[in-house]
Amino acid sequence: xxxxxxxxxDSQALTEFYKSxxxxxxxxxxxxxxxxxxxxYSIQSDRHLTYLLRDEDKLEGMASFVMRDVLLDNxxxxxxxxxxxxxxxxxxxxxxxSQHFLPVMDEVFKTFGCxxxxxxxxxxxxxxxxxxxxxxTMKRPLxxxxxxxRFNMASVHGRLPWASNPLPHLRIRRGNSSNVDALIxxxxxxxxxxxxxxxWDTYSFYxxxxxxxxxxxxxxxxxxxxxxNIVGCAAPWSSGGLQDFIPMQYSLRAHNFRQxxxxxxxxxxxxxxxxxxxxxxxxxxxxxxxxxxxLADNGDIFESLLWKAFDEAxxxxxxxxxxxxxxxxxxxxxxxxxxxxxFGVYLLMRPDQEPPSFLHPANEKAVEMEPFFSL
Numbered sequence: 001x002x003x004x005x006x007x008x009x010d011s012q013a014l015t016e017f018y019k020s021x022x023x024x025x026x027x028x029x030x031x032x033x034x035x036x037x038x039x040x041y042s043i044q045s046d047r048h049l050t051y052l053l054r055d056e057d058k059l060e061g062m063a064s065f066v067m068r069d070v071l072l073d074n075x076x077x078x079x080x081x082x083x084x085x086x087x088x089x090x091x092x093x094x095x096x097x098s099q100h101f102l103p104v105m106d107e108v109f110k111t112f113g114c115x116x117x118x119x120x121x122x123x124x125x126x127x128x129x130x131x132x133x134x135x136x137t138m139k140r141p142l143x144x145x146x147x148x149x150r151f152n153m154a155s156v157h158g159r160l161p162w163a164s165n166p167l168p169h170l171r172i173r174r175g176n177s178s179n180v181d182a183l184i185x186x187x188x189x190x191x192x193x194x195x196x197x198x199x200w201d202t203y204s205f206y207x208x209x210x211x212x213x214x215x216x217x218x219x220x221x222x223x224x225x226x227x228x229n230i231v232g233c234a235a236p237w238s239s240g241g242l243q244d245f246i247p248m249q250y251s252l253r254a255h256n257f258r259q260x261x262x263x264x265x266x267x268x269x270x271x272x273x274x275x276x277x278x279x280x281x282x283x284x285x286x287x288x289x290x291x292x293x294x295l296a297d298n299g300d301i302f303e304s305l306l307w308k309a310f311d312e313a314x315x316x317x318x319x320x321x322x323x324x325x326x327x328x329x330x331x332x333x334x335x336x337x338x339x340x341x342x343f344g345v346y347l348l349m350r351p352d353q354e355p356p357s358f359l360h361p362a363n364e365k366a367v368e369m370e371p372f373f374s375l
Contacts, residue, residue, distance in 0.1 A: 001060065001096045003104075006050035011037040014050065017059045021086045023245075023375065025124040025341065026254040030277075031375070032244040032285070039242045041066050043212055044081070044373060047112060051104055053087070053097055060093035062086050063104070067112040069204070070368075071197040073358040079196075080108050081373075082119040082348065102141050102350060116347060116356070118148065118196070120374050123342035143348040146359055149195075149324055149367045152340040153374055154332050155288065156306060156319040157261055158270030163335035165307045166300040172308050175220030179230075183222055186230040190295045195358065196345075197368040212292075213242065220293065221308050223301050232296035236289045236309045236319070239372055244285035247276045257339065270337055271318050289313050290371045291321035299329040306333065322374060324366035343374055 006014060014037040023029045033039065041048040044066045053061035063085040069078055087097050109115060175183055184205045191197035199205045209215065215237045223232035250258055250273075257273075264270030274284050291309060296302035309319055322343075323330040332338040345367055347359065357363075 001053055001055045001093065003096075003100050004052045004054060006052050006062070008038070010050075010052065013059055014052075014062060017062060018084060018086060022248055023122070023125070025122060026251045027247050028249045028251075029286075030246045030248055030283070032246055032283070033242065034244075035241050039213070040239075040372070041083070043242075044068055046211075049108065049111065050084075051100075053093060053100070055090075055093070060088045060090055061097050063097075065108045065112075065117070067114060068198060070195075071191060071200055072116070072195050073356075073363075074192075076200065077116070078112060078114040079116045079118060080112055080114050082117055083373075085119075098142060102143060105143060105348065105350065117143075117349075119145075119346050119348055120369065121344050121346060122375075123150070123344055144351055144353075146347045146349065146355055148345045148347050148359065150342065150344050151322050151324045151367065151369060152342055153320060153322055153371055154330075154338055154340045156310060156321075156332070156336055156338045157273075158264055158318075158337040159310075160335050160337065161267070161269060163333075165304055167304040170301065170304045171224040171226075172304070173222050173224065175217040175222055177217075179222060180217060182230050183220065183233060186233065187293060187295060191368065193365065194368045195363075195365045212237070214238070215292070221305055223296070223305060231298075232301040232305055233293055234291050234295075234305045234309060235293040236313065237292055237372075238287075238289050238317070240285070240287075243372075245375070246283045246285050247274055249276050249278045261337070264337065271316060287314070287316045288318045288320045291319055292370050292372070294321050294330070296329060299331070299333075302329055303333045306336070320371050322369050322371045324369075326364055327366050343369075345369060 015033050019030050019032055041064060045068050047067040048064060050062060050064040052059060064083045066081045066083060067078055068081060069076055072079060087093055105117060184202050187199050187205060188201060191199045198208055215235060219237060220233055220235045222230055225231050261270045261272045265272050274286050277283055296305060
C-alpha cells in the first residue's frame with residue numbers, strides 16, 4: 001500500500017469514500033460533501049493536508065489535518081487539528097495505517113511548524129474510543145490520547161407552550177459597520193477566557209469571517225443593554241451544500257423523539273426531523289443552523305438570542321450549538337425541547353512526550369469549538 005497527499009482532483013473519490021462511513025450513535029448518519037470535499041477545511045484554514053492510503057488504485061484510508069492559529073495557555077500558537085480519519089475494514093489497511101500514524105504526525109508538525117495536535121471524538125462512538133483512546137496493546141505504534149475538555153453539542157427543536165422569553169425587551173440588532181468595532185472588542189475579550197479560541201484582535205476576526213462561506217456581518221445577532229453596551233452575540237449559519245448530514249436510520253430512542261416532535265408540530269411546539277433513508281429510500285439531509293460566535297454575559301441573554309434565532313429560522317430548521325460543560329450559562333433552557341450529544345477534545349502526543357502544563361487539572365478554561373467543526 002502507498003501513502004500519498006491528496007490533490008484537488010481527488011475530491012470526488014474522497015467524497016464517495018468518506019460518505020461510505022456512516023456516523024454511529026442514536027442517529028446513524030452519512031456525511032455528504034458533494035460540492036467540494038475540501039471546502040470545510042478551507043473555512044478553517046488555508047493550511048491543510050489530507051493523506052490517502054491506497055492499495056494500487058483503490059482507496060483504503062484517509063486522514064486530514066488542518067492548521068489553525070489559536071489562543072492556548074494565554075498565547076497565540078499554531079496547532080493542528082486531526083479530522084475525518086477513515087480506514088476501511090481491510091485488516092491490512094488498518095495495520096498499514098497504524099505504522100504510518102506517528103510518522104505522519106511528525107510530518108504534520110514539521111510542515112505546519114506546530115507542536116500540538118488536537119482531535120474531536122464523539123463519546124457515543126464506542127468503537128472509535130476503544131480503538132484509539134483505550135488501545136489494548138502498547139505494541140502498536142499509536143499516539144497517546146489525552147482528554148482535554150468535554151463538551152455537549154445541543155440541538156434545539158422547539159419550545160414548550162408555557163415558555164417565555166426571559167428578556168422580551170432586550171435590544172437585538174444586526175451587525176453593521178457602525179457596531180462592528182464594538183462587536184470585535186466584545187468577541188476578543190470573551191475569547192481570551194477560552195482555550196483554542198480563534199479571535200483575539202481585529203485582524204483575526206476579519207480573517208475568520210472572510211473565509212467563512214455564506215456568513216456575513218449582517219447575519220450576526222448582537223444584544224445590547226440599556227447603556228448600548230454589547231452583552232451577547234450569535235451568528236446563525238447553515239452549511240447546506242458544503243456538508244450535509246443524511247439520517248440513514250434512527251435508534252429506538254431517537255425514533256421516539258422524532259415521533260414526539262411530529263406530535264409537537266401539530267400543536268405548534270416543535271419542528272420535525274428528516275425521515276431516514278431506511279423509510280423513504282431517498283437521501284434527504286437534516287435541516288439545522290449552527291449558532292456560531294455564540295457568546296453571552298448570562299443565561300437570560302443567551303436564551304433571548306435563542307428565541308431570536310429560532311423565530312428567524314425556517315419552519316423546518318432547528319438550532320445547533322456547543323456547550324463546554326463548565327459553561328453553565330449555555331446549558332439547554334428547561335422550557336425548550338432539545339437534545340444533546342457528548343464529545344471530547346483530545347490532545348494526541350507521541351508515547352515518549354511529556355504532557356504539557358495546560359493539561360493540568362488546575363486549568364479549567366472552557367474551549368472554543370464551533371459546532372460545524374465538531375463532526
